Amino acid sequence: MIKFVVFDLDDTLFNGTLLVEKARKASVQMMIKYGLPVEEEYAIKILNEVVLEFGSNSESHLDNLMIRLQNDPKVKLSESYNINKYAAAGIMGYHREKVKHFKPFKDVIKTLEKLRNNGIKSAIITDGSPKKQYEKILRMKIEDLLDEIIISDEVAARKPNPFLFELFLEKHNLKPEEVIYIGDRVDKDITPAKTVGMITILIHRGTKYDPNITKQKYKIKPDYHVNNLYDLSTVIKVENKKSEQNGKE
Known part of the structure; x- marks a missing residue:
């Protein structure tokens, strides 16, 4: 689940x-x-x-x-x-x-609120300077909707180093299959998350690293593709159903 x-x-x-x-x-x-x-x-x-x-x-x-x-x-x-x-x-x-x-995409606040209402926790794992990244989070007013924030420079490791993702799993005593990771880059988001076994979603925002824009091909494939976060609920239902079926076998 x-x-x-x-x-x-x-x-x-x-x-x-x-x-x-x-x-x-x-x-x-x-x-x-x-x-x-x-x-x-x-x-x-x-x-x-x-x-x-x-x-x-x-x-x-x-x-x-x-x-x-x-x-x-x-x-x-x-x-x-x-x-x-x-x-x-x-x-x-x-x-x-x-x-x-510094405004979140229109689907962000509603998605974070829906996750919380459904008993699913939310987190951010991001690269960068802590001050710069926290400024973005605070200006978007999403900190109160998050249960964890991991910023690379606070732990001396940057994506695609899977250490960031391993640290998160260990800190919250989670199995990889209990976590979905969503990012816009295959190389720095999907690859390290899949390396540790997380379920991965590549989101297509039409920004500079979007493979639909760059036309770059990758050997690593995400588990799912979405164009917005409203589709996240469908992915969660599919994965939870898989988990239930595996539990019955």
Whole structure:
């Protein structure tokens, strides 16, 4: 019987792809507003390169953007342009924009409430900086509907390391078949969850890692595919029926 449903966070419970795209653009626009002499499209391109090269959890993206622009022969940005000033302007733009997009998908709150009403617990297992991830959870106002939150950097392990999933099972004394894990990525969500034996659901949100968008093929296959969380109740019924049948054999 299903006792826990565990969710990824970014692009599973809210549109992280849209947030990042809009917020980075707002950062560059604010830097330009305060006098940075660079074309918006080019600056966004360089910022995206910096994020890719230094990792999404780096806190120095805007500083590195300024350093790149100072050394970029296409821009020839003078060293007189203060890195701290323009990084601060970029942060202003980023935070102003991101607040608009920290909203759960429409099916999230109702799904979490329904799970609780049916006696099934909910959790999140997510990668990232604890402060950043908790900010998302708090802004979406879903913390009170969750029974567990595991963030990679708090336990020094990141997906696809199955340690995160093993830790969850051990902490709650669960059998893998009693847990459903839902995520938007095959490589970092479905693969490690299946490795420990959890039931897996790949959710298709049309975001950047959605295989329907990327067309990337994977050897590992999820147990189920859904386009929204409203279909979760059907999966739970199917799995509970399987469990009952296995118990009778």
